[in-house]
Amino acid sequence: MKRTTQTLAATLLFSASAIGMASAQTAMRCSHQLPPAHHIAKVVDQWAAEVEKLSEGELDVQVFGADSLVKANDNILAVAKGDIECAFSLNFQWGKTLPLMNVTVGPYTMSSIEAWKKWPTSEAAAFLEQKLAEKGVKNVAWMFQTNTSVFTSKGKALITPADFQGLKMRGIGPAFDRGLTAMGATTVSMPGSEVYQALATGIVDAAITDVAAAYSRKYYEVQDHMTVVPVLAAYLHGYVNPGWYEGLSEKSKAALDQAGKSASQWALDASIQASADAPKQLEEKGVTVHIATDAENEAFRAAMQPAFAEGFAEETGEDGKTLLGLIEKIQ
Known part of the structure; x- marks a missing residue:
């Protein structure tokens, strides 16, 4: 089909503008397995909105739940390899790759809500974050899911x-x-x-x-x-590809840090209510x-x-x- 010069110019101008807008944002595809109705899936959505807000639009967080982007058992490798930027996994999905993550699923080992309130800033969490880094991912959020x-x-x-x-x-x-x-x-x-x-x-x-x-x-x-x-006691945790993370601005890194801290409390509140x-x-x-x-x-x-x-x-x-x-x- 033929186009007039004016129409073509307008189309090119719009396309250039759209590309410019897109380039101002960094895509952050996040995969998880939870169905939309799950209380923690809703917290993940809330976290994503908070990241976008705090980064002032620098990060475009795209959440793919219910195994719609990457299957649950493949999320860790996909992030570590850089195939996607971000994922959320349940702690026991680390299996033999990092069995330390299973510490809270010990029968009747850590069922105290008071302990979970302290978890995100605890030495135990920091210890696991270091071990996660050694496995090729950077942890950005701890989301308590259940002790029931x-x-x-x-x-x-x-x-x-x-x-x-x-x-x-x-x-x-x-x-x-x-x-x-x-x-x-x-x-x-x-x-x-x-x-x-x-x-x-x-x-x-x-x-x-x-x-x-x-x-x-x-x-x-x-x-x-x-x-x-x-x-x-089980938890979902969010993690990103370290190389991708290092390429972010300080504003975007701070947004991930603050949103992760807020989401830890939102998850705790939501999980207590859901269990009740x-x-x-x-x-x-x-x-x-x-x-x-x-x-x-x-x-x-x-x-x-x-x-x-x-x-x-x-x-x-x-x-x-x-x-x-x-x-x-x-x-």
Whole structure:
């Protein structure tokens, strides 16, 4: 098609202007696995808006949730390689790459909200940030997700260690899963986004997840019993590619720092509220919810903790001992 000179000139002028506007911003693609309804997914969105505001538009934060950009298990490598600028992962997704990240999933190890309030500026967090840097990523946000989990099941509640005998169960990582195995379960590793279908089709019989995630991921459609237990503490953390980060202006670096600190508090507030609301929400969907008693929790602790401790010690060595000592300071 022919264009008039005037139209072509106007088009070129607009294109040049658009390119100029685009060049004034630095794209920051952030991948995570959480569904939009999850309370921490909403905190990630709030964090992104805060980064853009504090950077005064220098950073264009583009959030891709629900595994829509990179799959959960690939996020760490994608950021380290520079394929994307940013991602958020659950701590236990570091698996054997950095098993120190699993320290909070030790059965009944760090379930205190007061400890989590101190976490972002603690020596323990700084220790892990250094270890993350050695693995090729720069940490920019700590987002507490839960200290309240559920054992989900169908047909009967899981309220004693003996109830796990013979179950196929979605686990969350090697060290924690040792505790499930000690109770007689066979664990299967899979991302959170695949658990619903696995439960629906019988690939697994049961799962452990954050009580709020059990609601947001609609587990109530495929599981009818849930036992609420303070068995582990999990967190999502945001990290960026170090080379990309070093190319930012001081304003953008400061924006990431401040937004990360604010998001830590937002996540804590949101998680406390979600954990309080979720049991009733699940009951309203027809789930039989059982709050584990002190005696039941003690039985779970006694069955699971030694197996976890053995695995964590094997995987982390002296660094693990150091980290546990630093965590003791904030308990």
